[in-house]
Amino acid sequence: MTDPVGVRLKRLPHGHGLDLPRYATDGAAGMDVLSAEAVSLKPGQRHAVATGFAVAIPDGYEIQVRPRSGLAFKHGITVPNTPGTIDSDYRGELKVLLINHGDETFAIERGDRIAQLVLAPVTQAAWEEVDELDDTSRGEGGFGSTGGHAKL
C-alpha cells in the first residue's frame, strides 16, 4: 500500500454532522460514502444523491465513484455512470448517481453508505497522429473474437 495522499474536503451546510467517507477495513480500496439526504428510488428511478461535501483533488489524481456490491447484488442499486469521474478541478458538491435496477422501491436514509470512492492516478494522453498503425496478432479482431463463451 502506498502512502495516503491528502485531499482537501469542505463540508457543505447540509453535510454537517455526517461522518466523512472512510475505509471500512485496512485493505479497502474504496472509502464508503454516506448519503446526506433521505430519498426513495422507485424501480427504474435515478437520482443524484447529495453527499454534503466538496473536494479539491490534487493534480494528477481523480476520484472514481463506484457501486457497493452488496447494494447491487441484493437490491439492484448501482451507479449508472460507473465509475463516476470526479475531476481534480471540480469544486461543486460530490454527488453519487444511483439507479434502482431492482423491482422494489429502495429507501435511502441520511447517513446510509451508498457507494465507494476510489482515489486513482490520472495520466493524460497526447495524440500522436500517424498514417499507419503497427501490426499485431489481434489486428482488428474484437468484441468476442477470441471466444471463451458458447454464445460468442
Ligand SMILES: O=c1ccn([C@H]2C[C@H](O)[C@@H](COP(=O)(O)OP(=O)(O)OP(=O)(O)O)O2)c(=O)[nH]1
Ligand atoms: O458521479 C459523478 C460524476 C461527476 N460528478 C461531478 C464531478 C465531475 O468533475 C463533474 C463532471 O463530471 P463528468 O465529466 O462525468 O460530466 P459531464 O457530463 O461530462 O459534464 P461536464 O460537461 O460538466 O464535464 O461532475 C459528480 O459529482 N458525480
